[in-house]
Amino acid sequence: MRQAGRSLPEYRELRADVPMLAACRQPDLVCEITLQPVRRHGVDAAILFSDIVVPVAAAGIDLDIAPGVGPVVAEPIRDTAGVERLHRLTPADVSFVDEAIRLLVRELGATPLVGFAGAPFTLASYLVEGGPSRTHARTKALMYGAPAVWHALCARLAEITLEFLRVQVSAGASAVQLFDSWAGALSEADYRRYVLPHSAHVLSGLAGTGVPRIHFGVGTAELLRAMGEAGADVVGVDWRTPLDVAARRVGHGRAVQGNLDPATVFAPWPVIEAEVRRVLAEGRAAPGHVFNLGHGVLPQTAPEVLTRIVARVHAATAGPGGQP
């Protein structure tokens, strides 16, 4: 469960005096924060504590993560000169992630670690807008108005992302998640024209590593087919699309991940339990199903409820008749 830390008092305590980017660059802290939800909830995999802008910052972009706002970019990128400011990423630029993952793999033992990176479109949106945007107006303006600049920017971001994930796999990550938070802002036609080739470059670049590649976005009802085609082994699905419907869309042989509505945790237990059972049942339509929320954990979530959900999923899938 992504962002599970936000709901944990032990996470808030660790982060009290450490800004987000600083935390992402401190291997012992990354290790501890990544382990916290595993210890608490007994989930079957850990997901690397990081932020999607970490590799972009390591590639020379002056940015900060403002609490309550998100990434803020000092000088937005809107032309060729801006694209040039993004240098190639070398493993040395992100040695802290290599170190964190080596620590983690030792600590986790048999529990797999899922690596993590933002996808080119979402990274580009932050860089073009200068921060979070609801409309992505400047991003789309660049896409439509200067497609050569747009593709140059995304090609460079794809290289950076690919290198960042290669470092994670080399250090021991057992799977990777390519996270395209904002892809759902696009029509399928725009996604295919302006985004898919770049995400596909990242995902196909990892094909030789043999690790499963998870690709996730929010509000992607119309994009699931294309996101599968981008080269994912597992397509993450938000709660808006039932998993049996999603399984048909993502294409033969691909697994699905999801998709309990994160707000379900505020319901009484019988409602939660019924929803967990529904998600598990719908997930059986796919050749594989990674049970998860349909989006990140909401900060006001009671950790005890997450622990109970994990136990319920384990009970349903471990026994006879359950899904392995």
Add this chain to the structure above:
Amino acid sequence: MRQAGRSLPEYRELRADVPMLAACRQPDLVCEITLQPVRRHGVDAAILFSDIVVPVAAAGIDLDIAPGVGPVVAEPIRDTAGVERLHRLTPADVSFVDEAIRLLVRELGATPLVGFAGAPFTLASYLVEGGPSRTHARTKALMYGAPAVWHALCARLAEITLEFLRVQVSAGASAVQLFDSWAGALSEADYRRYVLPHSAHVLSGLAGTGVPRIHFGVGTAELLRAMGEAGADVVGVDWRTPLDVAARRVGHGRAVQGNLDPATVFAPWPVIEAEVRRVLAEGRAAPGHVFNLGHGVLPQTAPEVLTRIVARVHAATAGPGGQP
């Protein structure tokens, strides 16, 4: 085009010293603001200048519209006592809307006026959360945890909305739009269980008036079928779902409205024109098509571009071979 005013200097000038709710309650101002985009762009219909919280405020809820934030409710509604604070709406409570529409109909002549109201779910979300919310966590918590309170709240909101739209039709509105901004936050199952009956109550309550009923939400790829079933004659579609796909989903005999991406206006003209042609072509799959943006006009839109888009649509649909 909804919220066309936001991009007009003449609108900004009129609103400079008048808060949003005050503007909505001043018939001469409502009339003038509603007419501005018609004069500027030569569109085929006017849409009433209002805000979705206007009838809720008229029904006794203490709220304000904070610039840059949205509606802020002094005392959120989360229990039966809260629901009781919403009184029934009488025509006298919204006489300013009756008056504004009578003025407008005189001024508009042959140009039809589209009435406007927020749908029960979106109104309920503002009332339960106390303001805008990205996650609707408290709203869903009430839905799942206290369904009786939830349904009582939405039933009351449906009555208020129905009365508000009846006043608009009596005063001369030629069509109505029921606007469910946030419906896209729900799965189809939740929409059908918690929302559809209440929206259907509003829409079916207007069946006898003979005016076309438009129903619109954002991010509704998975909900279009259900929103058609709620009793719409026209289903508004955002830019994520192509209109030919939407036409199949909304069900036989229903028209579609939309769906140019509002960010397209920032593209060079040839790109805009190609998109306008695509939207018109895809719209031919439905028995009727109201050309529109797929969401509200973005404030930074150049008005000249909107005027040119309207002219382009007129040129494409007026001549031989065009769509009437």
